[in-house]
Amino acid sequence: MTLIDYSLYLVTDRKLLPPGKDYFESLEQSLRGGVTIVQIREKDTDTAEFLDIALRSKDLCDRYKVPLIVNDRLDIALAVQADGLHVGQRDMPVSVARKLLPANTIIGVSCNNLQEIEKAIQDGADYVGIGAVWATTTKDLDKPVIGVRGVGEMLQRLDGTSIKAVAIGGIKSQNLLRTLHGSVSPNNHALDGVAVVSEIMGSLIPEQAAARLSELISSFKRSGCIHKALSVSSDYSVTTVIDGVVDLLNCVRERSPLIHQITNNVVIAQSANATIALGASPIMATTVQEMEDLAKIHGALLVNIGTLVPTAYEGMMAAGTFANARRKPVVFDPVGVGASEFRKKAVGGLLNTWQSSVIKGNAAELAALAGSNEVQSKGVDSVGSGFKDPVSFVRNVARKERKHSISSSCCVVVLSGKIDYISDGTNVAVLENGHELLSKMTGSGCISGSCIASYCAAAMSKAQMAEEDQGKMVIGDMFLGAIGGILALTISAELAAVRDDVKGPGTFFPALIDELSLLSSRIIRERARIQIL
Template structure:
């Protein structure tokens, strides 16, 4: 009978990567002690006798920890040591032939880079597939395009309804593993069964510690709601009343905490977004230089990335900033026009109008003209934002005449606002600034005592924070538009700043128009 294998932390060996003075077998045993769940012996340059000796000794170590051993490519070695399985590449022996030679209990894995290769693996009866390379790696010469984080999902979708397992490989380490786990999900919910690493363990002097860190991240990620952003609305059981009281609480905190909100936004709205941020009680910083991103990530409360008038320096800054902020487990609000950034880091909130989110989702239901949506939007906006939030594993905010906020389980429908917002340049960008500001408050005030943050990329209730940002901005817009001194869009923006500055939680509570579906 085929052995049941836990693919969570899949170690591929590479003796050439060992630190100077580090013994291979010592490193292997320490890795197993740290939590490696399956080992693949890869020896591309070893002669048969040497490979056999390494494999025999490796299997003895793995057996002591009850961890299965897989041999790369060499069926003769696998048979000789009674390995648990074999892994083949696209230029190695076909799965169908290997199946004839191996005992029935042996599992067979295949490296796959695209849909055609994966379909062939399925047809030939593979037990698992290794999808990659996800990122560039020095452990193997790459002859095919990178799959990328966002390329994993479509491949995983092909496994829906099958028993075939999947691991991602290629450049994965403790800094980017959460991005891989969050980003690699099929449209129907199929997730990775594990991640395969080489240098992230083998190349380090303390492989046990490295394996333990990766193992803990994987374990925390699998626990449930935390994969969405910390505490999800599903976990909190949000109702209209609880959201209202939550918004009031965040508004009471923001002027006291005065969080620093790092915003990389388009040049058309930089000053406007900064003024909006100040008016609600937060502090903006609008830096774009790459060299500043590491330091800013340590002091900011949240990051807003808004792509519009994109320049090469700003793009490089966005890439670096997101990675650093993910590392510090702080919120990122992303206003999408270009999706490639999502290969590099994980947002806590994605905010956009119907045209922008349709482009992100690959939907032709909505078209856009420049940054504006054309037409009436989605036929089922609640279903759309809920499905997209589930796919992207973050909060999704759809802005428009009516705003929709979902965490993939619950959707809040918000009906505050005024038509003047649609006639003001950058009103959507300003909404993003408000959302990011309240995300910073929610993150700073989140209770973390006794909770592990290994499996999350931002603590705090981002669902509630997104709603707070929208409501504060839109209620202030209603109040500004109703003023006697406001005659139209030209006099509207100064009045909006005034109303945001003086807005109280009680007034917002009085004007809230929200329903939960």
């Protein structure tokens, strides 16, 4: 069988053509733009008209050496000698179609869940169309939208097989990179392609639309990740980590990065003041219309779901998308995610839409994300003694999240508590600084997100400086950024708690702001209590 390039898979739909746009003109322009395979879909066309359209489409595709797949209609596929047939779950079974079609004909099948993937494997399909990944208006959906994270689970079942996989459903240039980065199995099984309908078929200039999508796919293949650490390896040591954190402290003070924070209404002022005390600059904006412009100028984004109202949620969705597009760090704090089904669904929607650089949470929040019952939540707090093996837990969660970004990239996970555990999926930093007064203060966890975002912005800033020097893309070290943000807060808390003017929680916060502003390289080196495992 000829090797098929599934990377940019066009599914036709004449209903989407702009007024006055000829279908065959649109198809040829799409082929010139970089479409690598075409599926002709005519659900409401009689046989004679479908045959004519398919014959002319096959002629065009042959000229550009691009395979033509016919949707559903085996008779049409046979009549035009199509390269393949695509069937749905209610269409002719793959096993029957295989007997009727010529040898080496490609057969694909639509799949929405693991059971359908299993059947496709048993029936001997050549490829599967997995979806719908996103909500779509081009097809009535009778099955749930699975999201990019759901695609990864289905790809895992294809490990060890020769079956190719194409994602379909609502894929456009705006979410294409997230689709590619997020749809990866734990064993690094990535998509072979993406199926696009409306962005090409609905375009007045389909050649440009296809070329734009093709370039994004090529960019993904070249870069391999969104937030790859400078050295995601086992080379970290206590000395190199503390040196790196000190470097980031100085970078925050020198560059004063703008930190965009969509955060809990209860702690907006405290978080802004903590950001300023560190040396960074806060902007607390939630309006969706501002998000694209803010992504151009901020150094990092913090998304905290403590106050989950519809307008803020829309802003979170857009802010993370634009931050990813501009390679800005995204720190995500899923506050109280285990408290309600509403929060769980909201978090699922956010994590399917954009990629986090750092996910920070207490034991209950991370347990909810991981689907573990080991720690329960009470509102935004954890209940129970914690994880039996927090080191393994945080490393495994980081590894799992890492697979939703792509095999070589890194999503750092921070497990906050009396002892803080931070992992990039390989290394685990164990931080033992802090003071119990932090737990007596509203929003201390939210403030730690501000600190992490400030240090991650510095890490990205340093990477961009290196990129300019080296002339190639370099991505900031989010592992160091997360460690630096936690150490800044916890060391400052220790110093604030023993001041003569601190009598309890009420006087602790002003002193904490003071100590954040006074934090120095010397203090970090003297007081940091850290292990690297």
